Amino acid sequence: MKASQIRIVECGEFNLQRGVILKRKFEKLLQLVLKGERRDLSGILNLVLVDTEKMRELKERFFGKRESSDVMSFFYGEEEDQTWGEVIICIPVALEQAKVAGNSIDDEISLLFIHGLLHCLGYDDQEPQDLQVMSEKQEHYLNAFKKYLLFEKLINKALKQLDLSYAPYSGYRVASALLCTDGTIVTGVNVENASFGLSICAERVAVSKAVSMGKRDFEAIAIVSEKRDFCYPCGACLQVLTEFSPGIKVLVARSSEDFKVLGLEELLPHSFSLKQ
Ligand SMILES: O=c1ccn([C@H]2C[C@H](O)[C@@H](CO)O2)c(=O)[nH]1
């Protein structure tokens, strides 16, 4: 499957802090929505950022009404490798709406992008029940996207710790980053010993650190190795993770963009338990 790409077009004058509109980020969001909607569109989607005046002009040209709007989109068709659609976001309106709704600017623009994209894919919001479907989908995709960004951050934290690994015997450096349910991230590295059997894995180091800080509930753990392979936790670490958080998500990562999300139910389906 060929991935859809985004072309960012800026048109007009507005003030947007750097990093809000990153091509790579929006391509991920696009990919997430297309996958969720089981649509396979290759080619380009234009993301057009406009000011209020430009939006009014476009609204008049295409809908005969000179009025401002937050987002507008067009679908051109499914021919391969063509520009298949366009999502136009009015940045000043988005900034204002973010303020009113108490959303972050990133979230507001992501929401508008998802909204426009869903229109491109055929969704409508004229009738209340259609609007309901669209709103639910928007929320679902925004949450999935935020989770993805959080996972990316967790993996980056782990990658930064690799240098601290003490692995002179195996030469296999591992680092982990454990996300606690209170939002804290606790890291770990493998610590080896001349008496080989005393070595401890990066995952158990992170869990022990966290527990000794009073944290016992974990949402996710990212594991990376210097070799940039998928480093799956060993059985001992899986058993230790099960002790505290059977629902934890295990992220095995080759990079912050290439990772798998696994559950303990598939990694250790029959864990040991004293409870019968
Ligand atoms: O998930 C794993 C797998 C291995 N290791 C460490 C243990 C040892 O120090 C080295 C080689 O096995 O890698 C970890 O830290 N985590």
Ligand SMILES: [Zn+2]
């Ligand atoms: Zn282990």
